[in-house]
Amino acid sequence: MIWLAWRQFRTQASVAGGVLIAVAITFLLTGPHLAHAYDTTVLTCKVHGDCAPVLANFFARDRLIRDLSRAAILVPALLGVFWGAPLVAREMENGTFRMAWTQSVTRSRWIVIKLGVVAAASVAVAGLFSLMVTWWSSPFDTITKDPFGTFDLRGIVPIGYAAFAFALGVTMGVLIRRTIPAMAATLVAFTAVRVAFTEWVRPRLLSPLHYSGAFTLNQNGPNEVPGKGQARDWVVSSLILNKRGVVIGSNGGIGPNGEINLQPGAHGGTTLVGVGTCPETIPPPTSTGVHSSGPAPLNVQRAVQKCLNSFHLKEVLTYQPASRYWTLQWYEMAIFLVLAVALAGFSWYWVRRRLA
Amino acid sequence: MLSVDLPGGPSVTAVLEAEGLGKRYGRRWALSECTLSIPAGHVVGLVGPNGAGKSTLLNLAVGLLAPTGGSISVLGSLPAADAAQLGRVGFVAQDPPTYSGLSVADHLKLGARTNPTWDNELATSRVRRLGLDPSQKAGKLSGGQRAQLALTLAIAKRPEFLVLDEPVASLDPLARREFLQILMETVAEHQVSVVLSSHLVADIERVCDYLIVLVSSRVQLTGEIEDLLSTHHRLIGPRCDPSSLPENQHVIEESHSERQSTLLVRSDGPIMDPAWTIESLSLEDLVLAYMGQGRSIDATLWSKDDE
Numbered sequence: 127m128i129w130l131a132w133r134q135f136r137t138q139a140s141v142a143g144g145v146l147i148a149v150a151i152t153f154l155l156t157g158p159h160l161a162h163a164y165d166t167t168v169l170t171c172k173v174h175g176d177c178a179p180v181l182a183n184f185f186a187r188d189r190l191i192r193d194l195s196r197a198a199i200l201v202p203a204l205l206g207v208f209w210g211a212p213l214v215a216r217e218m219e220n221g222t223f224r225m226a227w228t229q230s231v232t233r234s235r236w237i238v239i240k241l242g243v244v245a246a247a248s249v250a251v252a253g254l255f256s257l258m259v260t261w262w263s264s265p266f267d268t269i270t271k272d273p274f275g276t277f278d279l280r281g282i283v284p285i286g287y288a289a290f291a292f293a294l295g296v297t298m299g300v301l302i303r304r305t306i307p308a309m310a311a312t313l314v315a316f317t318a319v320r321v322a323f324t325e326w327v328r329p330r331l332l333s334p335l336h337y338s339g340a341f342t343l344n345q346n347g348p349n350e351v352p353g354k355g356q357a358r359d360w361v362v363s364s365l366i367l368n369k370r371g372v373v374i375g376s377n378g379g380i381g382p383n384g385e386i387n388l389q390p391g392a393h394g395g396t397t398l399v400g401v402g403t404c405p406e407t408i409p410p411p412t413s414t415g416v417h418s419s420g421p422a423p424l425n426v427q428r429a430v431q432k433c434l435n436s437f438h439l440k441e442v443l444t445y446q447p448a449s450r451y452w453t454l455q456w457y458e459m460a461i462f463l464v465l466a467v468a469l470a471g472f473s474w475y476w477v478r479r480r481l482a
Numbered sequence: 483m484l485s486v487d488l489p490g491g492p493s494v495t496a497v498l499e500a501e502g503l504g505k506r507y508g509r510r511w512a513l514s515e516c517t518l519s520i521p522a523g524h525v526v527g528l529v530g531p532n533g534a535g536k537s538t539l540l541n542l543a544v545g546l547l548a549p550t551g552g553s554i555s556v557l558g559s560l561p562a563a564d565a566a567q568l569g570r571v572g573f574v575a576q577d578p579p580t581y582s583g584l585s586v587a588d589h590l591k592l593g594a595r596t597n598p599t600w601d602n603e604l605a606t607s608r609v610r611r612l613g614l615d616p617s618q619k620a621g622k623l624s625g626g627q628r629a630q631l632a633l634t635l636a637i638a639k640r641p642e643f644l645v646l647d648e649p650v651a652s653l654d655p656l657a658r659r660e661f662l663q664i665l666m667e668t669v670a671e672h673q674v675s676v677v678l679s680s681h682l683v684a685d686i687e688r689v690c691d692y693l694i695v696l697v698s699s700r701v702q703l704t705g706e707i708e709d710l711l712s713t714h715h716r717l718i719g720p721r722c723d724p725s726s727l728p729e730n731q732h733v734i735e736e737s738h739s740e741r742q743s744t745l746l747v748r749s750d751g752p753i754m755d756p757a758w759t760i761e762s763l764s765l766e767d768l769v770l771a772y773m774g775q776g777r778s779i780d781a782t783l784w785s786k787d788d789e
Contacts, residue, residue: 129595133588134581221579225632228544229596230569230639232562479548 127231131243138209142251149255153262156188163187164265181269192266198259198279202287205248206316210295211308213240214477218303237477241470245292252288256280273451274360278324281455286462291316293469300473319465323458329362331457334444341366341439357448369438374400388430396433404433497522497643497675498543502552504699505538512538515552516699520677524706525669527686528679529769530696536679537576539696540647543677544573557643569599572641572674576648578632582621586614589631590638597639605638612664626657630664637668644669646678650685662689683766693765695772702772707765714768717745717758735771746771 132139168184171177214237217223227233260267260280267276277283294316299308368374388396391403398404408429446454498520505513513535520526530536541547542554545562554561557570580589586609594600609616612630620628629649636644646665650658666689669676680686686693693710695703703710714734721743724733731753735746746763747753753760763771 127596130592133584133592137583220582221575221577222581224546224573224575225579225581225635227546227562228568228571228573228575228636229593230565230598231596232565232568235565 127235127239128243130226131240134240135209135244135247139247142247146251146254146258149258152191153258156191157262160187160262160265164268168265168269184269185266192263195259195263196279198255198284201252201255202284202291203313203316205251205288206291206295206312207309209244209248210292211299211312212305213244213296213299214473215299215303215305215308218299219305234474234478237474241293241296241473245289245466245470248288248292249285252284253282256282256284271357273357273448274446275358277328277360277451277455278320281452282459283455283462286459286466287320289466290319290462290469293466293473294319296473297469297476300476323461327461328454328458329446331454332446332450334362334446336442336444338440338442341434341441357451359448360446361443362446363444365442367440367442368401369440371440374439386430386434388433398433398437401437401439404436406433406436408433495522496520498554498556498677500539500542500552500554503539503542503549503554504551505535505542505547506550511550511699513542513699516696516701517552518694518696518701518704520675520694521692522675523673524675524692525666525690526675526677526692526694527690527707528677528694528696529681529683529686530679531773532681533698534696535699536681536696537647540573540645540677540679544571544645546573565598569597569639570642572636572639572644574629574632574636574644574646574649577652578629578649580620580623580628580631582619584620585616586618586620586623586631587616589620589635590616593635593638599640601638601640604640605634608634608638608664624657626653626661629653629657629661633661633665633668637672637674640672641674644674644676646676648679648681650680651682658685659688665689683769686769687765693769695769697773697775702775703768710768711763711765713750714746714748714763715753716761716763716767717743717747717753718761719743719755719758722757734775 163184167180171180174180214223217226226236256279263276263280267273267280273280278287291312295308295312298311298315299305302308302311365373387399388408389399390407391397393403394407395403395405396408406429408426496519498518500516500518503513503516504511516535516539528536528539538547542549543556543561545560545568557567559567561571562568581592584592590602590605590609593605594602609631612627612634614623614627614631620631623631629652633646633649636646649665650661653661662685665676665678668674669689678686678690687707691707693703693705693707694701719742721738721741724736724743724745727733727745727747730750732748733745734748737744746767
């Protein structure tokens with residue numbers, strides 16, 4: 127029976143193997159150069175005092191491969207759609223289950239072995255892919271120090287996603303019994319679950335920490351916990367309060383991405399919409415987007431900061447510290463693996479008891 | 483042949499026994515209250531109109547379907563109860579499915595890897611005799627070749643009971659004849675009990691020695707074909723009232739013109755009345771008569787339902 131499961135899976139497996147090998151070759155050809163460039167230019171830029179151009183140069187390297195490596199986010203979905211959904215659906219659609227289930231192999235054993243063989247392959251493919259992407263991207267990741275920015279693409283969570291996507295695909299195939307609709311349903315359901323999980327579950331996996339302090343402009347924007355370690359924390363939400371402790375921002379003073387909306391006051395000075403007016407006059411441009419390209423001139427920054435200081439604003443951040451990165455990775459992977467096992471169990475039950 | 487004497491128990495002489503068997507899809511019953519017994523050591527033809535429940539019955543027999551009601555036992559145990567039971571029953575499905583991406587040789591390997599009782603010599607010699615190219619993908623075979631491949635798989639696992647669900651329905655006449663020919667050879671060679679469903683009486687006549695007519699889940703007629711043909715007659719004579727016939731003659735079908743009556747009767751003894759011209763029946767006449775009878779029973783059931 128293992129032979130049959132493998133024989134039916136052989137073509138799909140060789141396609142995946144081919145893609146993995148192509149990616150591995152690409153990474154092996156470019157990765158060592160990246161690491162070398164990192165060691166010789168980025169690591170020494172502080173000594174030479176030319177960090178800005180060196181970093182700009184470094185990030186211009188292998189831009190295409192870097193963009194393509196983001197496609198790793200699609201790997202679990204593809205496994206679910208092309209390996210999971212057809213596993214049983216194609217047998218139902220073509221009627222071949224009638225041949226398969228009347229050999230001397232019980233249905234229970236048939237589905238367990240098919241699930242086992244292809245699930246193992248899915249996990250292996252996703253794991254290898256993530257391993258290669260994580261290794262290749264490490265110089266960039268070391269510079270950006272933003273582990274949560276690439277949380278879904280690195281480490282061990284792709285393994286959980288792949289197992290889940292595969293089991294979800296099988297379940298859809300078992301329920302819908304037709305290949306193409308099952309594939310479509312798998313894609314929709316998987317995307318929905320992933321988005322919902324990222325949006326609502328991941329921030330609450332561990333109870334988040336809170337920071338509150340004076341609102342200051344800093345290099346990386348307002349949504350950053352100041353004075354912390356090496357890597358960026360994951361700020362789940364931020365609130366800015368005026369000196370009476372009332373939340374501002376929603377009424378236009380400070381936008382959702384930290385844009386500070388300062389306008390010339392009617393009677394001189396500068397107005398922060400919805401908060402108040404300070405006596406300082408800000409040299410134009412008066413609207414400073416923190417994330418806009420290029421930092422504002424130094425005199426503008428100082429004037430803005432002085433104006434903001436006069437309002438005694440406070441910011442309250444809810445965040446997951448960078449030190450929890452691996453804990454969150456393990457939790458998320460484990461949850462998706464549990465979901466995968468539950469779906470596989472359901473498929474097993476359905477094939478054994480309900481199908482045909 | 484298949485009678486197994488269990489210590490202290492009754493001997494098992496039926497390969498299939500169904501009791502009040504039913505299968506429902508949603509609110510529609512594909513088979514309901516079906517009670518029948520298929521004897522061992524025969525090639526049994528299961529005929530009936532479309533929708534009679536033949537396919538459902540056979541799928542229940544091989545365990546592809548689970549009954550909604552009633553009970554079924556095949557070779558003395560539940561269908562598809564375990565691997566051993568699966569190995570004892572061979573199945574060729576309607577429009578026999580094969581894996582289009584797998585070659586003929588792959589299919590034989592599939593059979594070998596999934597059946598401990600696999601007879602590889604039988605399988606390879608059959609494939610050779612059929613002239614199938616082992617490296618040919620099943621998707622490229624003709625319908626007849628695919629059916630032959632499916633039959634090879636079902637036979638080479640050396641089952642005690644072979645179930646064929648309209649195996650030749652989609653084949654052209656030549657392929658159909660070849661298929662049935664090979665089936666007959668196999669049966670003769672390996673002493674296997676067979677049930678074969680078809681709505682074509684000619685196919686049944688060619689290979690079967692036992693007949694079951696199933697109409698709307700009810701068995702209308704069952705018995706060895708030879709006996710059935712010798713006990714059924716067409717009587718043609720002057721117009722009469724069928725109820726005037728002797729006790730041992732049962733009218734299956736009657737038609738009357740002004741002067742003449744034509745009766746299809748089952749008679750347990752010889753027909754003595756010299757007024758009748760006695761004609762023998764073809765199997766097709768017989769089957770059609772009983773199917774018609776089933777339909778009229780059905781019609782009365784319907785009118786009852788409507789009240």
